[in-house]
Amino acid sequence: MIEKYSDYLNKNDRDVIICPSILSADFAKLGEDIDLVSNDANWIHVDVMDGMFVPNISFGIPIVKAIRPYTTLPLDVHLMIEDPTRYVEDFAKAGANLIVVHAEACKHLHRAVQYTRNFGVNVGVAINPGTSLSVLDEILPFVDMILLMTVNPGFGGQTYIETMTDKISKLRKIMNDRNIFAHIQVDGGIGKANIKKVYDAGANAVVVGNAVYGTNDPVGAIKELRKCLA
Numbered sequence: 001m002i003e004k005y006s007d008y009l010n011k012n013d014r015d016v017i018i019c020p021s022i023l024s025a026d027f028a029k030l031g032e033d034i035d036l037v038s039n040d041a042n043w044i045h046v047d048v049m050d051g052m053f054v055p056n057i058s059f060g061i062p063i064v065k066a067i068r069p070y071t072t073l074p075l076d077v078h079l080m081i082e083d084p085t086r087y088v089e090d091f092a093k094a095g096a097n098l099i100v101v102h103a104e105a106c107k108h109l110h111r112a113v114q115y116t117r118n119f120g121v122n123v124g125v126a127i128n129p130g131t132s133l134s135v136l137d138e139i140l141p142f143v144d145m146i147l148l149m150t151v152n153p154g155f156g157g158q159t160y161i162e163t164m165t166d167k168i169s170k171l172r173k174i175m176n177d178r179n180i181f182a183h184i185q186v187d188g189g190i191g192k193a194n195i196k197k198v199y200d201a202g203a204n205a206v207v208v209g210n211a212v213y214g215t216n217d218p219v220g221a222i223k224e225l226r227k228c229l230a
């Protein structure tokens with residue numbers, strides 16, 4: 001298992017990190033679907049939903065534990081849950097490598113980020129499409145990644161919100177100006193038609209659900225996505 005992300009944090013590394021979202025995989029054979037993409041993907045994106053923060057329920061800690069043996073890739077766990085610090089220790093123990101909390105779900109965002117770090121994982125902060133970049137001002141020096149939602153969270157297969165491209169560029173500029181070399185991950189509605197656009201805007205980690213697992217050739221789909229960036 002990969003233990004740390006620092007290799008990915010090299011500021012000169014502009015290799016895109018492709019993160020298939022298992023929300024679009026076949027839940028009856030998750031292990032198989034994860035193993036299938038493990039030679040070609042970079043991280044496995046795990047969407048945890050509580051039916052409160054988002055209007056959908058997906059899966060939780062036992063599933064993370066169950067899938068852990070099926071890949072050596074980092075598990076990138078996106079917590080779409082209220083007050084996520086209640087569970088970050090359990091997710092870390094279950095095998096998460098990167099834990100992402102939503103700014104909107106934390107009363108004390110700085111405390112939540114520092115607390116999550118105690119469990120030996122990398123930490124990201126996500127914001128919804130309707131949330132301003134300004135909420136990130138104080139937290140940027142403390143994170144390994146910012147996740148910009150490019151759809152409203154809760155469901156796979158939605159359409160990319162076009163105004164998010166400008167938001168990605170603005171965030172990368174803010175980070176560059178402040179010498180902060182964290183990842184920018186985008187999540188929602190990304191596929192062959194727009195992966196180059198989000199990458200050129202400054203995103204270096206891309207979540208792909210439907211565009212990978214919604215096809216009958218997930219491995220071929222990942223290769224195609226990389227070709228779009230060549």
Ligand code: DX5
Pocket residue numbers: 021023024045047078151152153154155156157158187188189190207208209210211
């Ligand atoms: C949405 C999730 C996404 C989702 C993306 O709330 O956070 O990770 O799986 O799926 P696509 O790529 O199909 O939009």
Ligand code: ZN
Pocket residue numbers: 021045046047078187207
């Ligand atoms: Zn996600």
